[in-house]
Amino acid sequence: MSDDIPANLVRRTPWPASVSRAVGTPLQPSVVYVSQTPDQLDLQYQGQVKGYTYAREGHPNAEVLAAKIDALEGAAGGLIVGSGMAAVTAALMGLLSAGDHVIGGDQLYGRSLRLMAQDLGRFGIATSLADPTDVGAVAAAIRPETKMILVEVVSNPTLRVADLKGIAQLAKDRGILLAVDSTFSTPRACRPLEHGADIVIHSVTKLLAGHSDVTLGYVAARDGAHRKAIHDFAVTLGLTPSPFDCWLAERGLYSFHLRYDRAEENAARLADHLAGLAGVKRVLYPLRRDHPDHDRAADLLGRRGGNILSFELDGGRSAANALTRAMPDVAFAPTLGDVGTTLSHPATSSHRAMTPQARAALGISEGFFRVSVGVEDVGLLLRDFTAGVAAAQGA
Numbered sequence: 001m002s003d004d005i006p007a008n009l010v011r012r013t014p015w016p017a018s019v020s021r022a023v024g025t026p027l028q029p030s031v032v033y034v035s036q037t038p039d040q041l042d043l044q045y046q047g048q049v050k051g052y053t054y055a056r057e058g059h060p061n062a063e064v065l066a067a068k069i070d071a072l073e074g075a076a077g078g079l080i081v082g083s084g085m086a087a088v089t090a091a092l093m094g095l096l097s098a099g100d101h102v103i104g105g106d107q108l109y110g111r112s113l114r115l116m117a118q119d120l121g122r123f124g125i126a127t128s129l130a131d132p133t134d135v136g137a138v139a140a141a142i143r144p145e146t147k148m149i150l151v152e153v154v155s156n157p158t159l160r161v162a163d164l165k166g167i168a169q170l171a172k173d174r175g176i177l178l179a180v181d182s183t184f185s186t187p188r189a190c191r192p193l194e195h196g197a198d199i200v201i202h203s204v205t206k207l208l209a210g211h212s213d214v215t216l217g218y219v220a221a222r223d224g225a226h227r228k229a230i231h232d233f234a235v236t237l238g239l240t241p242s243p244f245d246c247w248l249a250e251r252g253l254y255s256f257h258l259r260y261d262r263a264e265e266n267a268a269r270l271a272d273h274l275a276g277l278a279g280v281k282r283v284l285y286p287l288r289r290d291h292p293d294h295d296r297a298a299d300l301l302g303r304r305g306g307n308i309l310s311f312e313l314d315g316g317r318s319a320a321n322a323l324t325r326a327m328p329d330v331a332f333a334p335t336l337g338d339v340g341t342t343l344s345h346p347a348t349s350s351h352r353a354m355t356p357q358a359r360a361a362l363g364i365s366e367g368f369f370r371v372s373v374g375v376e377d378v379g380l381l382l383r384d385f386t387a388g389v390a391a392a393q394g395a
């Protein structure tokens, strides 16, 4: 009979028993979890016994990943969310209310700037921007209703280094929360909670996951009540990450320290190499002596200059076009933190919405590139960039 189907076709088969265990982390895509009785479910919701209920509320792959990033940051109870922007949103909107004011760094990630400029105001949260390299400018932006300051440690794409210690002291003195988006510097170079930040945020999409195949974010707060507020808001808004993405990111994270160290070493070499090439007007790398924040970078980041540098070509758009054409093996793609080197052109991507004058004020011309240096053989990298700059000069 065609409807004589075995019970285990529809009903789940118990997981096969094994005296050996898997080396790899299991991937658990289940949306929902089975409890034994209503009494047990009650205890789960009361937090008296641990048990997952529904994946939007939490799942093991997110928890495993969060615990690893917690350990890197010296944090506890960090939350994984679906993107870096979900982490920024959860931190701001989970903790701020109508009538509050938040100060953002004036060179924040583009979408963070947009959240500040276009969205928070619709919910009654006032915003202003201030230069995070100048603690006096941040102090001047404080109002009686200021509840939070959001800064990035290293700015995109000019790699200015925030006065994190000064801002942390200011925030503490004035009873204001300090949230730090530490995506560029990573916990290898800077652990914001140790410098007095209340909240640390990452786009896990970038160096932590490191392979350009997942979009995820992380947010951790020092205070338990803040953690709960951020968590509840993220669950309510559905900012929850996919188990598969968490699983992939965890796999990437195992080699994070090795990738970071190698990429950073390559970046320092490439920065010096570019600075010596005819046709390169200037190179920005935090540990170079000619960087405007060199001393602060050395103090705050130690010898960790990071894997990102920027440089400016002599010549405009045609020189820029010639460069990307002459180095097809270096992905011309507007992201950072991939295992391989990627190149971005802020004037046509992250900073395209600005007027040329506003870009010029930041020093971002048509010849300006940002490089996220990868882990490839450094000789190969230097040859690629030599060829790219030579082609740009001939354009």
Ligand SMILES: *Cc1c(COP(=O)(O)O)cnc(C)c1O
Binding pocket: 083, 084, 085, 086, 109, 152, 181, 183, 184, 203, 204, 205, 206, 215, 216, 217
């Ligand atoms: C990429 C990035 C974000 C946003 O992360 P997504 O994972 O793309 O949402 C936020 N802040 C910084 C500094 C970033 O580089």
